[in-house]
Amino acid sequence: MWERAEAGDRQTLFRELSAAAGRTGPKTGYIPALQVMAPWERRGADVWKTTGGEHRRFVGVECEVNIDGRGWLFCGRAAERLSGGDLAIFEQIIAGNFASFLSIMAAFYGAASYHGHVDVGLAVVGIEGGVSGSRRALDFYGQDYGAPTYTPDGAPLRSRAR
Secondary structure (H helix, E strand, O other): OHHHHHOOOHHHHHHHHHHHHHOOOOOOOOOOOOOOEOOOEEEOOOEEEEEEOOEOOEOOEEEEEEOOOOEEEEEOOOEEEOOOOOEEEOHHHHHHHHHHHHHHHHHHHHHOOOOOOOOOOOOEEOOOOOEEHHHHHOOOOOOOOOOOEEOOOOOEOOOOOO
16 A cells, blocks of 8 residues: 555655644644654654654654554543642543544545545543543533543443453
8 A cells, every 4th residue: 555655755645644634633732743743754664653742741642654554543641640639631632633643544545545444443541530631621520531441432441351
């Protein structure tokens, strides 16, 4: 897929992927954000990687595109323990980076002229007892997240023994 997507001009593909990340997600500014990306760099023999919004206090967001069409996103700041002890969950960071990631992958598939099945998964983990960062900012405390992991449909996942 990579050869079809870049069609001999890798820098144009990188510009298209980076532009795609900036076309989606909330525009109110959040960190880390794929909308503010570092240059793409090679990772191993079959992956290109970029990062966004790294800060000395936390891991930023990382996006990888594999030459065979697989993609991967990691965001190191979906939640943060605040000075009062509350665990604030930053839904805007989660949703914004996920939207940017989907846009990057759509641009990659479009550049490769891929039309077919795509599997997508999303997991937000380590959030039990956390409160919505958006609600907290408005001094409106709703119910805490009651499980450590949620799926996109809102159903809690059971912990798996390791």
